Amino acid sequence: MNIQKGKSEFLMGIDNIEQLTTWLNEHPFINGVAFIGRSNVGKSSLINSLFGKNTARVSKTPGRTRQVNIFRFIVDDRLNKTEHEFYLFDVPGYGHADVSKEMAQNWQNLLDTFFQLCSEKILLLNIQDARHPLQEPDLVFHDYIKSFQLETYLLFNKMDKLKTQSERSQLKNKMPQIYQKFKWVKQIHFTSAEKGDGLSSVELSIINFVMRPGTN
């Protein structure tokens, strides 16, 4: 089975609480995956690498994804010659230092609405920067998200940026602390959206989650 690259379809971007509430209430049993992480960690880039390039917008300016972007993607089951549709969410980054209070509050409200109303069939992929693990906003986010009890996997992205031995051992040395802090997280992946490292196992994990028995 695999995700059909390039067949993912952008449905809409929502930056308004009422609209998000309506959409989620109209879709109570959605099965799919949501990408969330600090701004600029590579959520949109990972989405493009996994679901086909040009699915999501990639930016050099942090904070570019200002909406909950909703997509549809297709898993191709070649053995049984069937196709299955699921939802994909690119959720705005948290932990901005440089936005107005009003904007940060709007984001928080969007996140609250999203996590309160999304079905438990959504897999949460939390993206963090491999160069800066255990950042304060990530720890705050985990404290926040834990109570929603969604299946959550952690992705350390931009692994290609750990170029020297010493940069790599910095991450390695923090692993015991990372496993401790994120104990409740079911899987941890190490990826590079740019080079493609680790993406096939992330793809497999997504497929295993959305295709698990009893959910279609």
Ligand SMILES: Nc1nc2c(ncn2[C@@H]2O[C@H](COP(=O)(O)OP(=O)(O)OP(=O)(O)O)[C@@H](O)[C@H]2O)c(=O)[nH]1
């Ligand atoms: N070297 C390297 N650069 C990456 C990787 N993933 C993303 N980038 C770069 O990081 C920048 C931000 O990537 P985005 O995918 O837009 O990040 P985002 O998390 O969606 O950001 P927001 O939408 O602002 O929350 C872009 O310049 C990407 O090209 C990676 O694995 N390796």
Ligand SMILES: [Mg+2]
């Ligand atoms: Mg983005």
